[in-house]
Amino acid sequence: MDEKIYILIVEDELEVMDALIKDLEKFEEFFPVEAANNADEARDVIDYILDHGHKVGLILCDHVLPGQNGVDLLIELQQLPEAAKSRKVLVTGQAGHEDTILAINKADLDHYIAKPWTKEQLEEVVLAELTDYVIANKKNLLPFMQILDAEKLSAAMRNNQMTDH
Amino acid sequence: MNATYKQLTSIIIGLVGFLIPFFIEIPGLSEAGHVALSIFCIAAIFWMLEPVPIYATSMLVILLQVFFLSKQGVLFPEVSAEYTPNSYTEFIGTLANPIIILFLGGFVLADAAVKFDLDKNLTRVLLKPFGANPKFIILGLMVVTALLSAFMSNTATTAMMMTVILPIIARTKPGDPLRIGLALSIPFAANIGGIATPIGTPPNAVVIGALTTQGIHIAFTEWMLLAAPLVIVVLMASWVIILWMYKPASKIIELDMSGSFQKNKEAIFVYLIFGITVVLWITESLHGVGSSIVALLPVAALSLTGILDQERIRKLPWEVLWLVAGGISLGISMESTGLAEWIITSISWNMFTSIFLIIAFSLVAIVMSNFLSNTVSATLLIPLAVSLATSGAAGEGFSLVLISLVIGVSASLAMMLPISTPPNAIAMSTGTIKTNQMTKAGFAIGIFGLMMVTLYALFYWPLILN
Numbered sequence: 067m068d069e070k071i072y073i074l075i076v077e078d079e080l081e082v083m084d085a086l087i088k089d090l091e092k093f094e095e096f097f098p099v100e101a102a103n104n105a106d107e108a109r110d111v112i113d114y115i116l117d118h119g120h121k122v123g124l125i126l127c128d129h130v131l132p133g134q135n136g137v138d139l140l141i142e143l144q145q146l147p148e149a150a151k152s153r154k155v156l157v158t159g160q161a162g163h164e165d166t167i168l169a170i171n172k173a174d175l176d177h178y179i180a181k182p183w184t185k186e187q188l189e190e191v192v193l194a195e196l197t198d199y200v201i202a203n204k205k206n207l208l209p210f211m212q213i214l215d216a217e218k219l220s221a222a223m224r225n226n227q228m229t230d231h
Numbered sequence: 232m233n234a235t236y237k238q239l240t241s242i243i244i245g246l247v248g249f250l251i252p253f254f255i256e257i258p259g260l261s262e263a264g265h266v267a268l269s270i271f272c273i274a275a276i277f278w279m280l281e282p283v284p285i286y287a288t289s290m291l292v293i294l295l296q297v298f299f300l301s302k303q304g305v306l307f308p309e310v311s312a313e314y315t316p317n318s319y320t321e322f323i324g325t326l327a328n329p330i331i332i333l334f335l336g337g338f339v340l341a342d343a344a345v346k347f348d349l350d351k352n353l354t355r356v357l358l359k360p361f362g363a364n365p366k367f368i369i370l371g372l373m374v375v376t377a378l379l380s381a382f383m384s385n386t387a388t389t390a391m392m393m394t395v396i397l398p399i400i401a402r403t404k405p406g407d408p409l410r411i412g413l414a415l416s417i418p419f420a421a422n423i424g425g426i427a428t429p430i431g432t433p434p435n436a437v438v439i440g441a442l443t444t445q446g447i448h449i450a451f452t453e454w455m456l457l458a459a460p461l462v463i464v465v466l467m468a469s470w471v472i473i474l475w476m477y478k479p480a481s482k483i484i485e486l487d488m489s490g491s492f493q494k495n496k497e498a499i500f501v502y503l504i505f506g507i508t509v510v511l512w513i514t515e516s517l518h519g520v521g522s523s524i525v526a527l528l529p530v531a532a533l534s535l536t537g538i539l540d541q542e543r544i545r546k547l548p549w550e551v552l553w554l555v556a557g558g559i560s561l562g563i564s565m566e567s568t569g570l571a572e573w574i575i576t577s578i579s580w581n582m583f584t585s586i587f588l589i590i591a592f593s594l595v596a597i598v599m600s601n602f603l604s605n606t607v608s609a610t611l612l613i614p615l616a617v618s619l620a621t622s623g624a625a626g627e628g629f630s631l632v633l634i635s636l637v638i639g640v641s642a643s644l645a646m647m648l649p650i651s652t653p654p655n656a657i658a659m660s661t662g663t664i665k666t667n668q669m670t671k672a673g674f675a676i677g678i679f680g681l682m683m684v685t686l687y688a689l690f691y692w693p694l695i696l697n
Contacts, residue, residue: 220394230385
């Protein structure tokens with residue numbers, strides 16, 4: 067399969083970024099991870115990935131970023147046809163009530179992870195979000211069964227009418 | 232539309248093929264035969280190169296025939312000495328051909344089975360007696376897969392069964408050949424199992440549809456009586472071949488098949504309808520109600536109860552019905568315009584013995600359908616076989632049913648490449664096997680299948696048919 071599905075992490079603090087990347091290790095083989103330090107970089111990375119015929123399946127985004135904040139970035143991405151399909155998770159300790167509500171209403175936020183997270187918790191969220199992403203966006207779900215939620219994928223496949231021609 | 236270079240080239244080749252018979256006069260072929268040849272050319276090229284989906288080509292075939300070959304079309308409004316044009320309703324009527332309705336019934340049953348997890352739960356129950364020895368687990372998986380795919384689509388069965396074996400594969404050591412054996416056993420068993428019943432796979436529909444237009448009726452059980460013994464032999468041989476090529480290193484497999492049969496009212500109703508329909512199908516000789524008529528029972532019963540709701544009706548694989556209908560339509564015009572007979576009589580068949588013809592048709596069907604869709608291969612070959620038999624060119628002892636069976640069964644025995652059948656493609660997409668592993672095992676099964684088809688066609692089928 068040529069088309070790759072990326073995980074994009076937007077986070078300005080280096081240690082936090084390293085920790086996220088390390089905790090996502092088990093997905094790396096199937097879903098390459100890209101990193102961006104701020105909103106501008108995130109846009110560039112997304113453009114680059116899409117230009118090369120790949121997809122962004124999941125965006126893990128910090129709220130407090132230099133320049134444009136995470137919630138605003140996610141709302142903006144929601145306006146782009148391709149980026150709107152990406153699953154969006156806010157990973158933050160500091161987004162206030164209002165920002166979070168805004169993100170849910172306007173950026174179609176899929177999940178909120180409060181810092182500090184545990185590895186298991188992060189893996190669980192990423193697994194669930196990527197599973198939903200591939201079910202909604204990919205025709206052939208079988209290759210994902212070895213890494214994502216096999217039960218859910220299998221149910222989705224059995225409900226699609228599969229034919230023999 | 233974003234046509235690629237390859238698509239464009241294929242379309243141009245198809246159009247050129249379509250135009251040639253308009254400009255080149257072929258001696259001995261009627262004017263209508265030329266038109267039928269045009270349609271045959273564009274259909275064959277589009278089906279083989281697939282610039283458009285194969286069901287779309289079938290729709291095009293029906294359109295072209297209605298326009299150019301029907302009594303209501305532009306070219307042949309009058310009966311002539313050479314050609315008595317079919318009414319356009321004969322071409323579009325293939326969409327309601329009995330075999331299409333039988334398939335519809337099969338689709339509806341399969342859909343209800345999936346909705347209520349009947350397939351999954353049957354798998355669980357049926358696998359239990361096979362224990363934990365890898366050899367017998369593989370056999371069990373193959374038997375269950377073949378059984379399910381005889382009543383559901385091979386593709387859907389494979390997808391479901393892959394979800395059973397992938398967790399096992401994940402727990403097996405990377406170098407264990409068991410992984411390859413497991414991943415190959417499912418698609419192969421599905422391809423083979425589809426042969427067993429009329430509703431098992433579309434090539435069967437092509438064969439039965441073509442025979443129906445010749446006035447030959449094949450009952451559900453009659454097909455099973457002809458096909459199932461072959462299925463069992465080829466299935467067992469495939470099991471042996473897979474074990475021989477990929478001997479499992481693990482001594483034990485744990486199957487985790489949790490779950491239980493749903494027991495709500497709707498589910499029980501579905502089990503009942505499923506049971507009644509299958510029983511009526513296999514007892515046709517007792518009550519005489521044709522299998523296509525029986526097929527309407529699940530369609531109506533499940534719609535009336537809302538189990539098959541609007542959304543699920545929309546999701547039925549209608550394109551398969553169009554695909555087969557287009558093929559049957561093409562067969563009708565190839566026959567009535569004399570095209571098929573012209574193609575056949577250009578070869579002096581009486582030079583060949585009937586055993587040679589059986590091997591030749593089987594081989595051609597296997598080779599073709601390794602590269603093309605099984606349905607398309609059967610569709611292209613059947614009209615030729617029909618006129619070979621009806622024109623009497625092949626001499627005595629050459630039966631129409633026999634050669635049609637040879638083609639239909641052989642088309643399903645092609646499984647060398649990932650592109651050969653959708654089940655193969657599914658197995659490949661899991662990343663557990665390499666193409667050459669599939670090719671090696673698929674080749675062995677193909678050769679064995681070819682020999683079996685020949686033996687059955689010589690000794691067993693004539694016994695049943697007479």
